[in-house]
Amino acid sequence: MYEPLVPATLAFSENGIPFSIQYGDIYHSDGGGPGQARHVFLAGNRLPERWRDRDHFAILETGFGASLNFLATWQAWRDDPQACRRLHYLSVEKHPFRADDLTVIQAAWPEFVELAAELRAHWPTLTPGLHRIEFAGGRLVLTLLLGDAAKVLTQLQARVDAVYLDGFAPGKNPDLWSADVLGQIGRLANTDATVATWSVSATVRTGLQQAGFSVEKTPGFASKRQMLVGRFSQSRSQPDLPSELGAYRTYDESAANPPERSIFHRFFGQ
Numbered sequence: 001m002y003e004p005l006v007p008a009t010l011a012f013s014e015n016g017i018p019f020s021i022q023y024g025d026i027y028h029s030d031g032g033g034p035g036q037a038r039h040v041f042l043a044g045n046r047l048p049e050r051w052r053d054r055d056h057f058a059i060l061e062t063g064f065g066a067s068l069n070f071l072a073t074w075q076a077w078r079d080d081p082q083a084c085r086r087l088h089y090l091s092v093e094k095h096p097f098r099a100d101d102l103t104v105i106q107a108a109w110p111e112f113v114e115l116a117a118e119l120r121a122h123w124p125t126l127t128p129g130l131h132r133i134e135f136a137g138g139r140l141v142l143t144l145l146l147g148d149a150a151k152v153l154t155q156l157q158a159r160v161d162a163v164y165l166d167g168f169a170p171g172k173n174p175d176l177w178s179a180d181v182l183g184q185i186g187r188l189a190n191t192d193a194t195v196a197t198w199s200v201s202a203t204v205r206t207g208l209q210q211a212g213f214s215v216e217k218t219p220g221f222a223s224k225r226q227m228l229v230g231r232f233s234q235s236r237s238q239p240d241l242p243s244e245l246g247a248y249r250t251y252d253e254s255a256a257n258p259p260e261r262s263i264f265h266r267f268f269g270q
């Protein structure tokens, strides 16, 4: 059954940080959004180093939110002369912002002004499902999976090299950190994939370990004493996809004939 998306409602905390009334939590650290993106998600996944001298590299994010991690990643990739030829950024989001609301939020990040404007210029109509947007002449591919992570991740076939876990606090947003969602992350992880998150909650640590990641605590950002990083440490439980690691497809599992209904996307085919 078709379920329309419910976009995010624009609101701010007392100190001016984007805030979700629905989840009762802020969208990024009050110690600074771009700084958190770089410390927790980029450095936590050892980027840019790990994408260097690679032909392609894929990142999966839970919670696209206000686009902060995407913009920080895009800027780091654009400014890196040794960056992988092609970068794939896949992100799931249940409540996307409208383009006008993104304009208001992104005004707080002058360092991303050009990239943010380009993102908004290509912002999709907010319908459920997969939206693929190309930047930098097709060398940067943003795949937005709009819908509930618990559902859309099961429909994705991919091999990802780095994972940004960025839901709201696990106690306020448990569905995005559930064992099922983390299990899907493990299913999608490439050999030696890394994961990073600001949360060190026991549920997240256990869920990641059960999904096949070895995890450790490292120094956190700003007021957070610690954060979590991990590496996919198991052999694959299913055969690798044919062709390049980045090939992926989505399909509606409830369809009568899923394979025939597959939408096959090739990350790297020319």
Ligand SMILES: C[S@@+](CC[C@H](N)C(=O)[O-])C[C@H]1O[C@@H](n2cnc3c(N)ncnc32)[C@H](O)[C@@H]1O
Residues within 6 Å of the ligand: 008, 026, 027, 028, 061, 062, 063, 064, 065, 066, 067, 068, 069, 070, 092, 093, 094, 095, 096, 147, 148, 149, 150, 166, 167, 168, 173, 175, 176
């Ligand atoms: C902390 S914010 C993400 C911030 C974002 N990474 C950024 O860089 O701006 C958490 C996001 O997770 C989304 N979210 C919460 N539950 C979800 C679910 N079950 N499936 C997909 N997205 C979800 C929220 O709508 C919100 O945008």
